[in-house]
Amino acid sequence: MNLQGKTILLTGGTDGIGLRLARQLRGKGALLIVTGRTPERIAAAQAEGFEVIAADLAGPEGAEAVIAGLAGRPIDVLINNAGMGAAHDFREAPPLEADDERTLWLNVHAPIRLIGRLMDTLRARPEAMIVNVTSGLAIAPNAGSPLYCATKAALRSYSMALRAQLKGTGIHVLEAMPPLVDTAMTAGRGSNKLSPEECARQIISAMESGKDEANVGMVKVLRAVYSVSPALARSIMLRF
Template sequence: MKLTGKTALVTGGTDGIGREIARQLRAKGASMIVHGRNPERIAAAQADGFETIATDLSTPAGIEALVAAIQGRTLDILVNNAGMGAAYDVNAAIDLDAVDRCLFLNLHAPIHLATRLLPQLRARPGAMIVNVTSGLAIAPRAGSPVYCATKAGLRSFTLTLRRQLAGTTVHVLEALPPLVDTAMTAANQRHAKMPAAECARQIVAAMEAGRDEANVGAVRWLRLLYSLSPALARRLMLRY
């Protein structure tokens, strides 16, 4: 896909991977709209020259607000990047409200946005939906069962959405990052993290190449291991 002249919406685009994707798409000549929910990050994105939309996509009202803000506008690219984790350990207290927010933001919101904004994307001569899942969508880790479940669900949705849109002007790309250095992963000090800018670079390159999947960094090795032995890949990742 040629990115120059395209109009792109990046959810969760005021921080982390989303912010770097937005910056790199803009550098390629795309017109950017970034979504976020943190007022300070929204202000920083505006100071950086981005058009912003402030909503909380972990709620139905937040989805309605975003769709209303985009309604009737030209849209070539939707990047479903916004996400969050939720602690879940059966040996400790579990905040089910936080679990529900994670489920809604990571899985419900991308499905709703892809569905609601699809008519606008179909109207364009060459459009794209990018769903950011995770290497954990391939094989989960024991410490993040809810997050892993949402990403596995989004991966399944993405695979079938691509099939349904085959032969149309809308291409579907799944981006599978490894552990990336972002605010969400700040508490994890056990493992090496990929810089967000490098993760975004590989995703944007996959967009330009029109690929179906962007297996970023170490996820390439996980995909290879899973193809050879799914059981071994699962055992290793459950301990990760």
Template structure:
């Protein structure tokens, strides 16, 4: 896909991978609208010249706020990038179920609801794309993050089914699967992490090439291992 001249809506674009995505997409000539929930980061992103809608996508209210902010706009590309993890490890403590529910909404329900609401807009464009950012953990989970892994696996399955549904239309579906990236979400989880700008660069390349999947960094190796032995991939990742 030629990104220049396209209008792109990127959720979670004020931090981490998203902050790099919006800048690289702008450098490609795209008009970028983004969303964040932290007021300070939203203000900083606005100061950098971006259109930012402040909304918390862990609830329907936040989804409605974002949709109201883009009402009437011609969106060519929707990038569902916003996501969060949550502590849910019975070996350490009883989980906070309210926090788990909010994470499930943010990571899974919000992308589905945004896709459903914006599908008529996307289908009306000559060329459109939905980019769902999942994770290498959608392929094989780790024991310490079952809710996060489950939401990303669910969004992966949704993306695959949606891609089949949209065959023959102008809407392409790309799933981006990052590895562990240096963000607030992964703070304290080891030292071998991918830089956000390098991760974003591979996702943008996947968009430009109309790929069905963008396996980023070490996820390429994980996909190879999984193709040979799903059991081995699960054994490796469960302890990660």
């Protein structure tokens, strides 16, 4: 896809990978509409010249706020980037149901809800794209964040089935699978993290080349191992 002149709705675009995507996509000539929920980050993104729709997508009202903010405007690309991980490790403490619910909404329900609400708009465009940002953990889970892994695996399955449904239409479905990226969400977790700038660059490259999957950074290695032996890939990842 040539991104010049495309109108892109990007969720979670005021921080982390999303903010870097917004900046680089704007550099490609795209028109960005981003979502955010933190007033300070919203203000900072607006100061950079981005249009921001305030919406907390970790609940049922969030998707409705986004649709209302669009006010019927057509979009060419929907990027479901917003995501979160809740502490869900019984070896340390029982998980909090409220945090689990927010994670399920943000990582699974909100992307599916937005896709459903915006499908007619996307179908009406000469060329359109849906980008679902999952994770390398959607391929093989780790032991430390089972709920996060489950939500990303769910969105991966949804993306694969949706791509099959939309085959032959003007809507392309891209799944982006980042590795551990150096963002606020991963603070204090692991080392050798990929920079959010490089993560964004690789996702945009996949958008431009029309790929079905963007295996970002070390996810390329995990994907290769999984293609040879799914059991080995799972065994390696479950050590963490």
